[in-house]
Amino acid sequence: MMRGLLVALCIGCATGAKVQLGANPIRKVVTLMQNMQKEVENELKTEKELYEKFMCFCDGGTAEVSKAIEDGKAKVEELTAKQKEEEATKAQLEQEVVDHKKDREGAKADLGEATSLRSKEAAEYAALKADSDTNIAGLSAAIPAIEKGMGAAAFLQTPFGSHVAHLVQSFPDMDPVDRRSVESFLQEGTSAEGSGEILGIMKQMLETMEANLKEATASEDSAVAGFAELEGSKKKEVEIATEAIESKMLRSGELAVAVVQTKDELEDTVEEIAANEKMAGELKEQCASKAKEFATIQKEKTDEVSAISEAIAILNDDDALDVFKKAMPSASFAQQNSAFLQKSRHTASKPMRAQAVLASLLRRHSEHSSQLNLMLYTMQSKIRLSHKHGHKVQKFDEITKMIDDMVALLGKEQKDDDKQKEFCRDELDKAADEEVAAKEKIAAISATIEEQTDTITQLTDEVAALQEGIAALDKSVVVATGQRKEEHEEYTAAAQMNQAAVELVGKAKKRLEKFYGGAALLQEEATPQGTLFQAPAFVQIKAHARARDEMEVQEDDTDTETSTQKKEGGVIAMMEGIIHELKMGMKDSEYAEKTAADDYAKLMTESQETRAQDTKSITDKSAAKADLEAKLVEAKDEGAKADDELAIVGKTIADLHASCDFLIQNYDLRKEARANEVDALKNAKAMLAGAVM
Numbered sequence: 001m002m003r004g005l006l007v008a009l010c011i012g013c014a015t016g017a018k019v020q021l022g023a024n025p026i027r028k029v030v031t032l033m034q035n036m037q038k039e040v041e042n043e044l045k046t047e048k049e050l051y052e053k054f055m056c057f058c059d060g061g062t063a064e065v066s067k068a069i070e071d072g073k074a075k076v077e078e079l080t081a082k083q084k085e086e087e088a089t090k091a092q093l094e095q096e097v098v099d100h101k102k103d104r105e106g107a108k109a110d111l112g113e114a115t116s117l118r119s120k121e122a123a124e125y126a127a128l129k130a131d132s133d134t135n136i137a138g139l140s141a142a143i144p145a146i147e148k149g150m151g152a153a154a155f156l157q158t159p160f161g162s163h164v165a166h167l168v169q170s171f172p173d174m175d176p177v178d179r180r181s182v183e184s185f186l187q188e189g190t191s192a193e194g195s196g197e198i199l200g201i202m203k204q205m206l207e208t209m210e211a212n213l214k215e216a217t218a219s220e221d222s223a224v225a226g227f228a229e230l231e232g233s234k235k236k237e238v239e240i241a242t243e244a245i246e247s248k249m250l251r252s253g254e255l256a257v258a259v260v261q262t263k264d265e266l267e268d269t270v271e272e273i274a275a276n277e278k279m280a281g282e283l284k285e286q287c288a289s290k291a292k293e294f295a296t297i298q299k300e301k302t303d304e305v306s307a308i309s310e311a312i313a314i315l316n317d318d319d320a321l322d323v324f325k326k327a328m329p330s331a332s333f334a335q336q337n338s339a340f341l342q343k344s345r346h347t348a349s350k351p352m353r354a355q356a357v358l359a360s361l362l363r364r365h366s367e368h369s370s371q372l373n374l375m376l377y378t379m380q381s382k383i384r385l386s387h388k389h390g391h392k393v394q395k396f397d398e399i400t401k402m403i404d405d406m407v408a409l410l411g412k413e414q415k416d417d418d419k420q421k422e423f424c425r426d427e428l429d430k431a432a433d434e435e436v437a438a439k440e441k442i443a444a445i446s447a448t449i450e451e452q453t454d455t456i457t458q459l460t461d462e463v464a465a466l467q468e469g470i471a472a473l474d475k476s477v478v479v480a481t482g483q484r485k486e487e488h489e490e491y492t493a494a495a496q497m498n499q500a501a502v503e504l505v506g507k508a509k510k511r512l513e514k515f516y517g518g519a520a521l522l523q524e525e526a527t528p529q530g531t532l533f534q535a536p537a538f539v540q541i542k543a544h545a546r547a548r549d550e551m552e553v554q555e556d557d558t559d560t561e562t563s564t565q566k567k568e569g570g571v572i573a574m575m576e577g578i579i580h581e582l583k584m585g586m587k588d589s590e591y592a593e594k595t596a597a598d599d600y601a602k603l604m605t606e607s608q609e610t611r612a613q614d615t616k617s618i619t620d621k622s623a624a625k626a627d628l629e630a631k632l633v634e635a636k637d638e639g640a641k642a643d644d645e646l647a648i649v650g651k652t653i654a655d656l657h658a659s660c661d662f663l664i665q666n667y668d669l670r671k672e673a674r675a676n677e678v679d680a681l682k683n684a685k686a687m688l689a690g691a692v693m
Helices: 002-016 025-147 152-157 161-170 176-189 196-316 318-327 330-345 350-363 369-388 397-516 536-548 550-665 667-688
Strands: none
Touching (some): 025 196, 025 550, 161 176, 161 196, 196 550
């Protein structure tokens, strides 16, 4: 009401200069009151519009908050179920990864054992096949020779004879009677006429060896095919298990991040529900308070408009105008009117100045506009009541309390800013340290991954080199076996030839000794007359000499005897030398054969040991590689987690900057503005202290 009156008086001041002093003063008062009525009606209309907007906000806000609460509760249930499901799935995946690792290790162990067994079987088959081929070749050559009528002595002189003889002695699938028959044939030299039974035995031996070799070859082929199938199956198991481990560990890592995110989202949703419930309560309280306040304002404004209307009606009455004209001369009325208008230029009261201070604070876009509006509204109400009741004394204790509360609120906000600033700095420092730690962790994990990758590559190269070495070793064993076989065959043939040569030279030597009477007859056997015994061979030689030349019988006898002795002694000695050389050559060949056989056996033993050692190394390195690959997957998972942690720290830092930068940058300005507000509020309070209306 006071504001409306001041506006009306100002309008009166503006129009008073244009109206002559002699004009009707009652009309001026009525005009002022009509303006006042319009202003009050406009104020009521404005208050109603504001009230309706506020109530619209109350209705919409309450519905929105209620919906947000319901949605939040539904989301809490959903997130709780999701978190349980993710945790259960993560635990299941971790157990499945453990099971897959066990399966992979089992498959690798089975493959290593099968590989070792297959290598051993292959070596045994290779040795068996080499012996069988040699034996079959010997029998295949021996049978046609015996069929052609070759005797035992000649048979033993053949390259395959001694081998067949040895084979007969060591052949396991032979009847003892048959064995003795064949040995008898070979040792006693049974004629070819009785060799039919021997041929049958040998053919049976050949068929048995060929059947055994065929069976062994079929078994080897079956074993090779079975091993290839087993190897493919086990490698497939290892590959499938490795892929499952990698995919499930990756999924487990993703679920770990998802569980943390779901948990954080669940906590945020619970906090949001609590904040919405608190807001709903505050909104309900504020809406009820606003409705009550508007009802009071509406009643006051309506009463004020009604009173002004009644006053205007009274003053507009014709009888009332006549009364004023008769009771008050125009000059004195004009003077009173002039004096009345001058009152509007008096100095404003303390409450008005306090109101101006509060309005000034409000115009500065204060953060507490609602409190200031409430203070201004309360002061206006007090001022209106004062004018309504004829400047009755009004106390401003309520406004003073509001000012005290606002000063306390500003102090609390400043303390909150102080705490928030300190908190922001601490959190930013902490986040920066966490970021450095996260980066260092990522660098360490990256170094570990690089090291493990290099080690895996190295192990892969070493396994490949070992496999190539085993292949080369197997090839060298095959080559050495073939070479040993050729050397043995050469030795056997050479031994047989040397033996045959010795026997032939021996036979020739015996024949000469028989012709010449033997070596013993050539030694001195003195007669009583001191003459030598002349062998018949010598007489025959002399007779041949006489036949050639009867004229030189005596000279020829002496010369022929001497020459024969020389010839007989030189040829036999030469034969003995040849026999000696042949026997020495046979001994050298036997020594060379024995040395080569020992070297071959040593090579086979060393090759087998090397192969077993290399196979074990391949198994160990493959297992180590598999372990490193599993650790590499874990390291990559840890790296992904570390990247997520770094991203979370980065987001935290960004959020801190978003919430803290404005406070830190404007801290001094906010503090200064808040101090100015406090000073202004204290000035307003001082103005209201003891003020009366």
